[in-house]
Amino acid sequence: MKTIIGNWKMNVGVRESVALARGVLYALRGKSVVPEVVICPSFIALSEVRKITAKSRIALGSQNSGFLETGALTGEISVRQLEELGVSHVILGHSERRQLLGETNEMIQKKLALAVKHQLIPILCVGETREEREQGKAKEVVIAQVKAMFAEKISFKKFPLFFAYEPIWAIGTGKAATPADAVEMHQVIRQTIKELVPSFSEKQVSILYGGSIDSKNAYAFLREQEVDGVLVGGASVKLSQMREIIDAASDALESTLSLT
């Protein structure tokens, strides 16, 4: 399977989110081979967008969740509240939250445990800075981030888990990594997870690439077997781009099917 996740950040309000969600739904209509699509509006739009995604092929995701199950954490949203809103996925540890809001691996690990407890599918973001890549430390940094997610024992059983490899230097810059760089890092992430949690089945963990994906470069990533999908920021709030990215994923899926 290929998964397309749209991270709408703070870029659209409620009305625009509803219109976008309708457009994405329309883009999937009539297609026989479709990717899994997850849209992540801001908190304020979740409940209105849910009215459109309910009983559709689109899943609803949150851009974050708090590290406490309930209680005093002003400005955050809890996994319980997300459950109530019908959210199925949650982005955790996005680099904007790590870098600009001081989110630590420990906080993200707590959020991961709560997400799994409440049956929200986690989308864990990891990635290195430009400086770390230039110093040859990219793999080391990403491996440490992945390891930190499993520092405390979590009972995943058969629950799915997404990792998004998002090199920080590629986010919002228009300078994506190369598909070859993504494949190399995905293999490292997959191998690290295999060693840490040998009980995970092959299909349980999906690894996506994120960082300046648009309609022009999406297919080059999606056709790679190692790339289970893409996490899209800026381009995901432009309906024409999103439509073409979905088409690229359908093409990639169709070409895999024709090989089997």
Ligand code: PEP
């Ligand atoms: C992101 O913020 O997760 C992201 C991938 O952004 P962009 O596609 O705009 O680089």
